[in-house]
Amino acid sequence: MRKLAILAASVFALPLTGCLSPSLDYHGYIPDEVQPYEIKPDEDTRSSVMAQLGSPSTEGLFDTNTWFYVSDVQERFAFYKPQVSDRSITAIKFGEDDKVDEVLRYTADDGQVISYAARETATRGRELGLLEQIFGTVSSVRLPTTDEATPGNPTGRQGQ
16 A cells, blocks of 8 residues: 555656756857857958858947857746856957957856936826726727629618
């Protein structure tokens, strides 16, 4: 009897073990052979970087001579919000001669949290309640009016 109780408890506890191990999600650039930070300044060019790493995740907004390779790993435990466990951003700056000037590497520790304003923009007009939104259009629905000169006469009315 005791063995049966232990077996039943282990069968019920077995699905819970899946919640204890995190699932990993990989986002962004995933390097194949060459890591972005292995690019050598004054040796590599724009075309050799493209051949080794492929297209960048993004280019600089104001300076197209900077390429960014962005990747991060997120851990998710069960139904909780995913947490970033590893983030890597490599910025490769090119000079006028298309040679690599500088290779910068950033991690999650280098990031800054930006707080957004929670204000809402006011709009013109009045706010409708839930019932007004649901029943407000009932009286405004109108059937098309036609006379017998209209082909098909969809209203079924006879002409006067």
